[in-house]
Amino acid sequence: MHDALVQYFAGEKQSAFAWGAAGVIAIVLALGVWRLANDYRAMAIPLAIVAVVQLGLAGGLWLRTDARVQRLEAELRDDPAQLTAAERTRIGVVNRAFVAIEIVEAILWITGVSLALAGLGRARPTMLAVGLGLFLQASAMLALDLAAARRARIYTSAIVS
Numbered sequence: 001m002h003d004a005l006v007q008y009f010a011g012e013k014q015s016a017f018a019w020g021a022a023g024v025i026a027i028v029l030a031l032g033v034w035r036l037a038n039d040y041r042a043m044a045i046p047l048a049i050v051a052v053v054q055l056g057l058a059g060g061l062w063l064r065t066d067a068r069v070q071r072l073e074a075e076l077r078d079d080p081a082q083l084t085a086a087e088r089t090r091i092g093v094v095n096r097a098f099v100a101i102e103i104v105e106a107i108l109w110i111t112g113v114s115l116a117l118a119g120l121g122r123a124r125p126t127m128l129a130v131g132l133g134l135f136l137q138a139s140a141m142l143a144l145d146l147a148a149a150r151r152a153r154i155y156t157s158a159i160v161s
Contacts, residue, residue, distance in 0.1 A: 001084060002076060004158030009069045011151045012061055015144065020058030022140045026051035029136075039125035046112075046133035050141065084159055091156050098149035105145060109138035 030047035033040060075083040115131025118124070 001080065001159060002073070004155055005072055005076065005087075006069065008151060008155035008158075009065055009072075011148075013065045015148055015151075016058045016061035016065065018058075018144055018147075019054050019061065022144065023051040023054030023058060026054065026137060026140070030133075033129075033133075040129040042126045043129035043133035046130060046137055050134075050137035054141070087159050088156075091152060091159065094152050095149070095156060098145060098152060101145055102142065102149065105138050105142040108134060109142060112136075112138050 026047045030044035030051065033047070034044040035041075072083065072087070075086075112131045112133070112135030116128050116135055117131070119126070119128030119131055
């Protein structure tokens with residue numbers, strides 16, 4: 001259990017870096033697009049809004065992971081059965097949440113593609129730009145959450161067995 005716990009939360013810490021990098025890249029891209037001062041600057045809106053979420057996720061993961069691991073390791077030493085039961089319950093909730101999150105992100109991805117195609121087909125550059133921004137951010141979030149969900153399933157398998 002200890003190795004699975006450490007490995008899972010090491011992945012969470014790496015994930016914090018990835019979320020932060022995605023947020024910073026999106027902010028830089030949003031600022032660059034905004035400076036274009038044309039109809040395509042609307043791409044900056046979904047890029048920046050989602051970047052704030054990404055940076056918040058990164059900060060939250062980064063700040064709480066080490067303390068959580070220390071607490072869980074202490075609980076594992078004191079009462080391994082209790083910790084295993086609590087972690088099974090917690091990770092079950094996490095796994096169910098990932099399903100809902102991935103559905104929302106897939107809907108955002110489809111919406112971004114649809115807006116981009118509609119804007120392209122009707123020569124509406126603002127719609128195209130918003131769609132592209134949403135598509136880019138939904139793609140990044142979905143990729144990062146799919147990786148996190150996989151990590152959670154591996155952890156689940158380790159603590160269930």
